[in-house]
Amino acid sequence: MGPETHPTWMELDPSALMDNVGEIRRCIGDGVKIIASVKANAYGHGIEPVGRVLSQAGAEMLATGSFAEAVALRDAGVKTPILLLAGALPNALGDVVARGFIPTIYDMDGARAVDNAAKVTAPVFVKVDCGLGRLGIPLDEAPNLLREVASLTNVQLQGLYTHLSFKDSDGMAYARQRLALFYELVTNLRAGGLDIPITQAIASSALIAGWSDGCSAVCPGHILFGLNSLESDMTDDFPYRPALRAVKSRVIQVRNHDTGPVMGSGGYHRSRRERRTAVAPCGLNDGYIPPGPGQDAFVLHRGRELRVVGVSLEHLTVELPDEVACETGDELTIAGGTITLDRLAQWQERRPIDVMLSFSGRLPVVLS
Structure with missing residues (x-):
C-alpha cells in the first residue's frame, strides 16, 4: 500500500508482463529479438519496476526516448542493452555513448558526433521514416546515409528500424504498403554488401494482426502492458494481460x-x-x-x-x-x-x- 501520508498508489502485475513477453515470443518464433519499448515511463507503468521484470523475462533490448529513463534503468541495476529512440541534440550524444546506451541516428551530424565522442567502437541504430511522417531519414536518402555511417571509424552500424503504427483498416493498408518499401531497402542493402545485424519494422499493432516479416527483431510497446493498439472491431483475439x-x-x-x-x-x-x-x-x-x-x-x-x-x-x-x-x-x-x-x-x-x-x-x- 501507499505511505500513510498520502495513501494512493499503483499496483503492477509482474506475471502479466512475463506472460505477455512469452506470448510475443510464441508469435515471433525462434531467432527474432524482442526490443521492448518502455518509452514514456513504460507507458505510464513505472520504468524501473517494468525494466527489471522485462529484463528477467528475457527481452534482448529495452528502448526509450528518454536519456533520464535510460539512466534510471541502469541505476536500478538493469543490465539489458538500452536503445535510445532519439531525443538528444548531436552535442549531447557523447553523454549517451559514455553511459553505454545505443543512440538512434537519422543524419550525419548525429553520426559524426558519435564517431568523435566514442573512445571505442560505439553501436548505433539508424531510423528510417517509411511513411509515418515523424522522425527518421527519408527512404530515398537512407542508402547514402547508411553507407556513410558504416564507413565511420568509431561507429558500428548495429541496427536499422522504422515505425509505422496503425489502429484501423485504412491505417493497416497504408502500413502494409509502406513497410514493403522498408523491406525492399533492407534487401537492396544486403545485395549491395551492407548486411545490418538487427532490422526491425513490426510493433504492437502488426503483432496483434498476426503479421510476420524477415526482420531480426520486433519492438512491441502497448501489448507488453496488455493495451490494445487496434480498434476493438479489428481484434478477434487479444491474448495479452493488463500489467x-x-x-x-x-x-x-x-x-x-x-x-x-x-x-x-x-x-x-x-x-x-x-x-x-x-x-x-x-x-x-x-x-x-x-x-x-x-x-x-x-x-x-x-x-x-x-x-x-x-x-x-x-x-x-x-x-x-x-x-x-x-x-x-x-x-x-x-x-x-x-x-x-x-x-x-x-x-x-x-x-x-x-x-x-x-x-x-x-x-x-x-x-x-
Whole structure:
C-alpha cells in the first residue's frame, strides 16, 4: 500500500508482463529479438519496476526516448542493452555513448558526433521514416546515409528500424504498403554488401494482426502492458494481460450531510444523490481526470461500485448509499477489477493510454 501520508498508489502485475513477453515470443518464433519499448515511463507503468521484470523475462533490448529513463534503468541495476529512440541534440550524444546506451541516428551530424565522442567502437541504430511522417531519414536518402555511417571509424552500424503504427483498416493498408518499401531497402542493402545485424519494422499493432516479416527483431510497446493498439472491431483475439493490477487509495474522511446543505444545492451537493460521502486523496494532481459532461464515474469499495461526485486538485469524493459501511482507512479501487482502463477512459472521454500517462510518475508503484 501507499505511505500513510498520502495513501494512493499503483499496483503492477509482474506475471502479466512475463506472460505477455512469452506470448510475443510464441508469435515471433525462434531467432527474432524482442526490443521492448518502455518509452514514456513504460507507458505510464513505472520504468524501473517494468525494466527489471522485462529484463528477467528475457527481452534482448529495452528502448526509450528518454536519456533520464535510460539512466534510471541502469541505476536500478538493469543490465539489458538500452536503445535510445532519439531525443538528444548531436552535442549531447557523447553523454549517451559514455553511459553505454545505443543512440538512434537519422543524419550525419548525429553520426559524426558519435564517431568523435566514442573512445571505442560505439553501436548505433539508424531510423528510417517509411511513411509515418515523424522522425527518421527519408527512404530515398537512407542508402547514402547508411553507407556513410558504416564507413565511420568509431561507429558500428548495429541496427536499422522504422515505425509505422496503425489502429484501423485504412491505417493497416497504408502500413502494409509502406513497410514493403522498408523491406525492399533492407534487401537492396544486403545485395549491395551492407548486411545490418538487427532490422526491425513490426510493433504492437502488426503483432496483434498476426503479421510476420524477415526482420531480426520486433519492438512491441502497448501489448507488453496488455493495451490494445487496434480498434476493438479489428481484434478477434487479444491474448495479452493488463500489467496494471490497480490504482488504489484510502478513505481519509466519511461525511454525513443530514444537516445540509441539501442535495442539488451547490458544490458537490449539486450532483449528490446519497446522504453520505467519502473522500480519498486521489485528485488531478495524482492523475485522476474528472468524467466528461454527462458521464458518471465509479470506484470500487469492497466489490461494490460507488459513484464519483467530485474531483479536485487533491481529492476524490464519492457518495455512499445507506447500506454501505465505510470508515476512514478503507481501500478504494480507482482502477482495477470491474473499473477497467477501458471504462475509465470512456468516462474521461480519452484513450486507455492517456489514462495511464495521466497517472505516470505521480504515484508510488508496487508489484503485487
